Amino acid sequence: MTELRTITRHAATVLVGQLAVMAFGVTDTIVAGRYSDAALAALSVGSAIFISVFVALMGIMQALLPVWAELHGARRFAEVGRSVRQSLYLCALTIAVGLAALLFPGALLRWTEVPASLQGEVERYLAVLALALPPALLFRMYSTLNQSLSKPLLVTWLQIGSLLVKVPLSIWFAFGGLGLEPQGAVGCAWATLVVNYAMLGLALWMLRTQELYTPYRIWQRLERPDWPKIAEFARLGIPGGLAIMVEVTSFTLMALFIARLGTVASASHQIASNMAAVLYMMPLSTAIATSARVSYWLGAGDPGRARAVIRTGFKLVVLMAACSAALLLIARDELAAVYASNPTIIALASALLAWVAIYHLADAVQALCVFVLRCYRVTVAPLLVYCVLLWGLGLAGGYLFAYQGLAGVPPMATPTAFWATSAVALALTALIFVAILWRAAKRRRPMN
Structure with missing residues (x-):
């Protein structure tokens, strides 16, 4: 099987599963929007905070993919199982950090000047999602393991099945019925909690029973913490x-700063951000598949094949991003109307979606780069680039243009300011990452 076919099949499988998970957010956005504009605004703020926390912690566990893929490529199967068990200690620490952040969001809400009328609903929403965080992170570990072994199909089936449960639960819990009081955005969070625990239970059952995992000896007694390994x-x-976290918060903190512009601005931004997140699933899936194959060949001692895989990944991700951006530009009015019925929200959201199309082109390239850079153990440089460009130029620049004005330009008082500066910042980020990856692939090899 050629590398193109291997990556495409792996990426397509991951994409289907990721889209099923993203449909959680799409479902909640539509349900909250149909419930009330206030519920949609509360969901926009609450989901921004949750995503910022969850994705940062998820990124810690996702970063272990090249470790397990290299061990798999080197055919050190038993070490895969031991490595997975040791990673449980790191996962426990991430869960503790996440719970603290989600259960006590008050200071952040006040700092970003989220309207007081929204704060109570947002806090209730996050309190429920705090309970849903542990199974979500543990399931992410299971997903990362499967991706590192280039066997994502079982995860995808679980994610598709969970969507079939999530949709009716969100509708029921939000609107009430059958003895249940309407709960609005908080009801969507309760639906997520139920689905997350169900997914984790099924994942543990498959890990215990499927022959696929037998060579890796995962289901063994948990060893004492190996602190040098955990430190690695x-x-x-x-x-x-x-x-x-920096990448995502530069994206999600927009929701908190935009909230002060009012319900229409928040609701329109939620539509744009939700669409950007859905589109991101395609390059994300390709990046996961590409990085798994790059690490596999590095573990097998063939850096030339690894570089060939990188080139194949770039061709796929650029082609898909160009097609997605073009379709979004053509159909942005119709897409905005799917999410909301308020004509003012639809008009503003449609304008934001044009910027989302530009944003996506840069987002696709930088996503592939940052995943593959982990295969070469390059993690600090991307962090620094993100801090300077995404937080500096993107988020801070958007704030200046939106609320204070800059270089004689009066304050725009619109979410468009944030999307425009973020698109420019992400484009510069993508160019820098390409240069870093080119050097890393030629000069560096990961540690065994």
Whole structure:
């Protein structure tokens, strides 16, 4: 099987599963929007905070993919199982950090000046999602393991099945019925909690029963913490997780700063951000598949094949991003109307979606780069680039243009300011990452 076919098949399988998970957010956005504009605005703020926390912690665990893929490529199967068990200690620490952040969001809400009328609903929403965080991170570990072994199909089936449960639960819990009081955005969070625990239970059952995992001896007695190994995981995972956190918070903190512009601005931004997140699933899936194959060949001692895989991944991701951006530009009015019925929200969201199309082109390239850079243990440089460009130029620049004005330009008082500066910042980020990856692939080899 050629590398193109291998990557395409792996990426397509991951994409289907990721889209099923993203449909969680799409479902909640549509349900909350149909429930009320206020519920949609509360969901926009609450989901921004949750995504910022979850994706950062998820990034720590996702960064272990090249470790397990290299061991798989080197055919050190038993070490895969031991490595997975040791990573449970790191996962426990990430869960503790995440719970603290989600259960006490008050200071962040006040700092970003989220309207007081929304704060109570947002806090209730996050309190429920705090309970859903542990199974979500543990399931992400299971997903990362399967991706590192180039066997993502079982995860995808679980994600598709969970969507079939999530949709009716979100509708029921939000609107009420059959003895249940309407709960709006908080009801969507309760639906997520139920689905997350169900997915984790099925994942553990498959890990215990499927012959696929037998060579790796995963289901063994948990050893005592191997602190040098856990520290090695942390050196790889924490910068990677922080980099993803900066990337995502530069995206999600927009929702908190935009909230002060009012309900229409928040609701329109939620539509744009939700669409950007859905589109991101395609380059993300390709990046996961590409990085798994790159690490596999590096573990097998063939860096030339690894570089060939990188070139194949770039061709796929650029082609898909160009097609997606073009379709979004053509159909942005119709897509905005799917999410909301308010004509003012639809008009503003449609304008934002044009910027989302530009944003996506750069997002696709940088996503592939940052995943493959982890294969070469390059994690600190992406973090620094993200901090300077995405937080500096993108988020801070958007704030200046939106609320204070800059270089004689009066304050725009619109979400468009944030999307425009973020698109420019992400384009520069992509160019820098390409240069870093080119050097890393030629000069560096990962540690065995």
